[in-house]
Amino acid sequence: MASTPPHCSITATTKRYQNHPYPHNQLKDHRQTQNQNPHQRWTSNQRVSLAKPPLPPSSRNAPKPAAATTTTTTTQHPQIHPTFPSFQPPKSELVSDFPGRRSTRFVSKLHFGRPRTTMGTRHTSVAQEALQNVIEYGKDERALENVLLNFESRLSGSDDYVFLLRELGNRGDCKKAICCFEFAVKRERKKNEQGKLASAMISTLGRLGKVEMAKTVFEAALTEGYGNTVYAFSAIISAYGRSGYCNEAIKIFYSMKDYGLKPNLVTYNAVIDACGKGGVEFKRVLEIFDEMLRNGMQPDRITFNSLLAVCSKGGLWEAARSLSCEMVNRGIDQDIFTYNTLLDAVCKGGQLDMAFEIMSEMPAKNILPNVVTYSTMIDGYAKAGRLDDARNLFNEMKFLGISLDRVSYNTLLSIYAKLGRFEEAMDVCREMENSGIRKDVVTYNALLGGYGKQYKYDVVRKVFEEMKARHVSPNLLTYSTLIDVYSKGGLYREAMDVFREFKKAGLKADVVLYSALIDALCKNGLVESAVSLLDEMTKEGIRPNVVTYNSIIDAFGRPATTESVVDDAGQTSELQIESLSSSAVEKATKRLVADREDSRIIKIFGQLAAEKAGQAKNSGGQEMMCILGVFHKMHELEIKPNVVTFSAILNACSRCNSFEEASMLLEELRLFDNQVYGVAHGLLMGYRENVWEQAQSLFDEVKLMDSSTASAFYNALTDMLWHFGQKRGAQLVVLEGKRRQVWENVWSESCLDLHLMSSGAARAMVHAWLLNVRAIVFEGHEVPKLLSILTGWGKHSKVVGDSTLRRAVEALLMGMGAPFRSAKCNLGRLISTGSVVASWLRESGTLKVLVLHDDRTHQENLRFGQISNLQMLQL
């Protein structure tokens, strides 16, 4: 009972945002005058070394700043103090092969459309001329070879050919680049020159996203005996990383030992970069970093920038700040990339105010915020719901003359699209296209998601058509957005069509797409089908995450449409798997299994589309206990439940057939997280006094979440308590939520707005509000002329046309004899004049119906109950 797995924390949600709106510019001015050099204060107060928490324990090997020159590694690889600018890394035998690596950087810059410079290139002017000719006359392989033959005698060595193939790569012409490469390699005698060509070819292909071709070149180079260099390995690692194959990158990296190769700085940077792109856990990347240090490598700016990128993926703002401090301690210059990546990590960690402070200190360090800095901050503010701050930064950006780029327009657009403010979204689109930036796939996806969430399916269809007409290729996000949007609207036919199109496009589904599918099944109560889809995705090598599991958990106890889609297509393929082993056949078999799965998904959609209301079928108690099994599975897979999981569990409890069942479920779940489920269980059992303190710290944690996550939690908890007769407890929770401003502007003297609340929360709140009005009456104060209760029917409704809340509240008021009636013009508004309500409140029996009680109480609660009754009446 006492053992609580450490991974079960409610705070393990991805969204933890603060919510302290304030005028941006005032703050900025204030802070700048208050503190001339905020950075100094930071480094002196918060000097963090990599070896200290908050970093994971595996950082133990990272050197402490002061000890950098005295670590044991220095005996093997003499190190010069990192602050010496003249520091050069120790040379291995291979360094002499390719002195310097300027040309790589050169290509990289060119690739990003930077101005062309001639610095750092080693090609001759003949190469330049050859390039022109290749572009102009090298129409096909033969013509190209002829051009090259013409130049062959005048081109000097591999440098010229490297220039040629890189330039061709930059132009996206990888065919010609390959031709050049093959032409040059054939004629080159020296292995190290051939190796140079191969590395350049691999890195060029990697940059173009042609990872398969890069692999072919790499493997050919190995067999031919010139690919066995650190440079070729680094290039292929980077190529894999770019295309998201970080496991391949890591595998290649570790295989270098077997080839007798010692990774150098660039290799380590490439593999760390690949980890960042592939979403590898920071802890694991630190192991590589530690190894790098152990091998006497001096990490540079790029190393740290790549490590920061790993942190930014996971929102690990503490680790990111430690890394930044470590850079300062090691005397490594920080650049705009460092700052932007750090800011992204801090924003994603929800520390917007800290991010703002870091941004403010940039000018003092001579690094001026650029368009990326602003986009990062603006997106951070937007996700935290701080739209005024976001807008202020936009204005500041315009004021400073920083022109918006594709990404910043998309950031701005996504804010409006999410809010359903389509007029403004269209304005952004227009402004974007007026400045010569075409809508891209990100723009379209944001629009599709936005319109879809507002149920504007006609517009969704139109936008999707426009997108294709304009030759913007839909990507995985496009398809999963559409499938999700259509499924949520019950447009299964359309969802199915999109799914078919998605398969035709040859894209591979990911965890999000599967989760959207699974959720659609769950919402229809098809738990079994959902679970089999979960198995299927796991078989395909896609790891489910907490979101996937949250959908499944939420499905338990939901009334099902006709359960289970029969699987009739796949018997034969399973037999085949066992008897065949050749890889081609295996592939074909896998394909068959996948096809079978696709047809099943299509079938499920078909069934859902054909389904009318569906017979309600609640499988009851045993099904509830399946939740425990799911929890165990999550634990096994090391998937941390979060606050959304908790809310889903509470909602499932509300669907339990009996109090005993619900309490048993919570009791069992205490094994996983005693605080979280202990509070829920305790409140349900009526152990108020003992539990309330724990509940407070739970509420403190929930306070760190974004507002919709927090309100969903309060809604779920109060619903469950209300459902099982713990109405007083429900009310305490709901008032706590109100005190902590979980629901915006819930009540004033004249109006109670329940539109963001669940029915349990709303009903508990109605009681509290009426008691408050009663207090006003009895204190002899004036009651407002008109009192109204909004239940979210109409424009405030979360779900269009859903009147569940209104009916619940109406029935509650009716039962109490409260004189509220539906307003004629607005069905979701219940109104009464103040005087009528006042006289009802003065009636002798009214107080009794207003004060709530728990079905289950315990002796020790009496004192507590009295105190909080008093507190409540003072509200």
Add this chain to the structure above:
DNA sequence: CGGCCTGACC
């Protein structure tokens, strides 16, 4: 070898 934007759960 580097940074910012779009999708799923309550």
